Amino acid sequence: MSSRAAYKHLMRINTRWKDNDIYGHVNNVEYYSYFDTVINAYLIDCDALDIHTGTVIGLCAESHCKFLDSLAFPMAVDAALRVVHLGRSSVRYEIGLFAEDEDTPAAQGWFVHVFVDRVTRKSAPLPDALRAALAALQVGPTP
Amino acid sequence: MSSRAAYKHLMRINTRWKDNDIYGHVNNVEYYSYFDTVINAYLIDCDALDIHTGTVIGLCAESHCKFLDSLAFPMAVDAALRVVHLGRSSVRYEIGLFAEDEDTPAAQGWFVHVFVDRVTRKSAPLPDALRAALAALQVGPTP
């Protein structure tokens, strides 16, 4: 398991009332919402992705999550992000979700983004600004 | 309270696992999701609204819901729809949500759609096909 220090970027995400399911904890589905929130917010904040008018958009090709501990509204969740593979038109991220003040992850997952042309939806090489933003998250061989 | 017969269109909507909140019933927020699902599905199925490329899009200007009884996954919900006011560029719908096999609504609400130009987001007159689809849902003065 990776602690917070093993990641390159961190975003604090509020939980919401409806994240809790009938069993009183954040539903498994929402964990994936935290994944694509930390990823896209990072890229947009870096001016590396323009989701409204950019020529290249990112689609999820594959994702995975291992659930280790529960999270629950109203706690905040820290979503930690790193890049473990950066290809010509795709990238593989790893994400750790941490309850506030915890250094043991509540979940670990990964997410593959494939970048495509907005109109044709054909695979497109990563524009320079996007590649630079992703490279800044890159770590060596996964610990 | 209006029964099913007081509406002009009905759509059966599955509930989902995560619709249930910590108290074991469909979260209030999801009721509004049923509202915009029955509305937009109707308009798209009538070929009256092209959400991908049409020049006119519908934005929600105001909505309301009165919660009368609980709904819960995995039951199906019937969303019933009628139009009570049809203007130059806007429409006011009323929606009833019914548990399957019930004729007493679990919720009643309304929703105002304002149609605007996709690019400028300025108010736009209703195209003919859209007006016709909406007129088909129109009822007299609300019962």
Place this chain on the structure above:
Amino acid sequence: MSSRAAYKHLMRINTRWKDNDIYGHVNNVEYYSYFDTVINAYLIDCDALDIHTGTVIGLCAESHCKFLDSLAFPMAVDAALRVVHLGRSSVRYEIGLFAEDEDTPAAQGWFVHVFVDRVTRKSAPLPDALRAALAALQVGPTP
């Protein structure tokens, strides 16, 4: 329209990637999710509501939202809260949603919470701690 100063409590809420709908802005449904998030987080943080084991739970009886301007991921949203009516077992809140750094609301709404016994779901008088937390949000006649 009420500015931020007209409310008694403020909570900053991150938007999420999937809050944006096909038209590129936060879906109308999510506004209501911000409503019940600011309300319940406030009550829980005040130790006034125990959503896991408390004998009294809050159900939404009625809600309303007027949409004035768009919000969009990845901006943060400030949800502002006040109480305009406090009854024996129910409360009426008003909520304003503000884009970060804006003092003109993107939306204004209200929400009626009815408190009931967790088991019987019959209306229950507000426990003292809950009443105190709600009274602290109370404003005079709505401006």
Place this chain on the structure above:
Amino acid sequence: MSSRAAYKHLMRINTRWKDNDIYGHVNNVEYYSYFDTVINAYLIDCDALDIHTGTVIGLCAESHCKFLDSLAFPMAVDAALRVVHLGRSSVRYEIGLFAEDEDTPAAQGWFVHVFVDRVTRKSAPLPDALRAALAALQVGPTP
């Protein structure tokens, strides 16, 4: 890739307006919502799981999805389900998501359910009715 015939149970799920994200297709997160909807609806309909008062509840330990093609509101999605491993207190499902009228999956994934005591949240052996319902979905070695 597995076609519909490779699964043992099928549930038709409506898409909703807000399933579509800014790029006009169902957000990756919602695919996982279809997963836990088909699983839990099946178990409840078999009277094998009582999500409100049963002593045993199912928690997601791990999930995965490979996205092969897009889905979009307002189409219906067929969620197909089978069991590939049935243990003492856990089960591994595989799910295929198909656009209506398609026999090539839009997504394939898997989901591990661990059953625990509702109160202690400790792993619990599968009750007989639950085991029978799961066994009915079992296939041989995954094709």
